[in-house]
Amino acid sequence: MENPVEIREVTYAYGEGALRREVLREVDLRVGPGEIVILTGPSGSGKTTLLTLAGALRAVQQGSCRVLGRELAGAREAERVALRRRIGFIFQSHNLLGFLSARQNVAMALELDGGTGERERLERADAMLASVGLAEHAGKQPGQLSGGQRQRVAVARALVGSPGLILADEPTAALDKASGQEVVHLLRDLARSRGTAILLVTHDPRILDVADRIVAMEDGRVVADDAARAVNG
Numbered sequence: 001m002e003n004p005v006e007i008r009e010v011t012y013a014y015g016e017g018a019l020r021r022e023v024l025r026e027v028d029l030r031v032g033p034g035e036i037v038i039l040t041g042p043s044g045s046g047k048t049t050l051l052t053l054a055g056a057l058r059a060v061q062q063g064s065c066r067v068l069g070r071e072l073a074g075a076r077e078a079e080r081v082a083l084r085r086r087i088g089f090i091f092q093s094h095n096l097l098g099f100l101s102a103r104q105n106v107a108m109a110l111e112l113d114g115g116t117g118e119r120e121r122l123e124r125a126d127a128m129l130a131s132v133g134l135a136e137h138a139g140k141q142p143g144q145l146s147g148g149q150r151q152r153v154a155v156a157r158a159l160v161g162s163p164g165l166i167l168a169d170e171p172t173a174a175l176d177k178a179s180g181q182e183v184v185h186l187l188r189d190l191a192r193s194r195g196t197a198i199l200l201v202t203h204d205p206r207i208l209d210v211a212d213r214i215v216a217m218e219d220g221r222v223v224a225d226d227a228a229r230a231v232n233g
């Protein structure tokens, strides 16, 4: 089985000419099937840039970036858009729409798929919300939920379309310790039970235990790739 993420010798720079600044230098990164990889490192080390390349949110400049079997180097925008639909994204702030209920926010992720009627979308959203422990709250708007509950809705939204890969950027940054751990453990358990791979960027040392592997970046390079933690339960 092919690795969901296979990045080789990726170099990336912002700006041009005299303003050109390399923020990724010959980065290699692999996320295996069903694997949970945490990407960590100091602010500005290039973690988010790497995550957005893997998420087909920006164009690859140099090197090879294969995600869910597609080579993104040289890919057209339409190909990148198609790939993004097969990825579940979770961001630092939940990015839920405030005027929609939790159920509608989750169901919206299925609209892009086409082929699913509204009733089925809402049923799948309800089932997904139940699996993140929010069955009772499906009708509430984000403003009526706690921070941890909102991020659980974001987890449900990312998973409802059965993506091949989850990309998460600082998903616990806005949460206290207990809710942060609860959210990532839930994400890990759901992803494990479905065999979905996760690449998660975090500064948060309290959630490192969910990882199968921890990859550390510094100044645009991978400085450690700790496969020894693969035994983590």
Ligand SMILES: Nc1ncnc2c1ncn2[C@@H]1O[C@H](COP(=O)(O)OP(=O)(O)OP(=O)(O)O)[C@@H](O)[C@H]1O
Residues within 6 Å of the ligand: 014, 015, 023, 041, 042, 043, 044, 045, 046, 047, 048, 049, 050
């Ligand atoms: N759109 C942009 N234009 C120019 N420079 C950028 C842009 N986005 C990021 N950078 C710079 O690229 C470098 C890497 O940023 P990136 O966000 O990838 O790092 P990071 O490790 O995710 O940092 P943090 O942990 O603070 O989010 C930083 O020096 C940042 O200032």
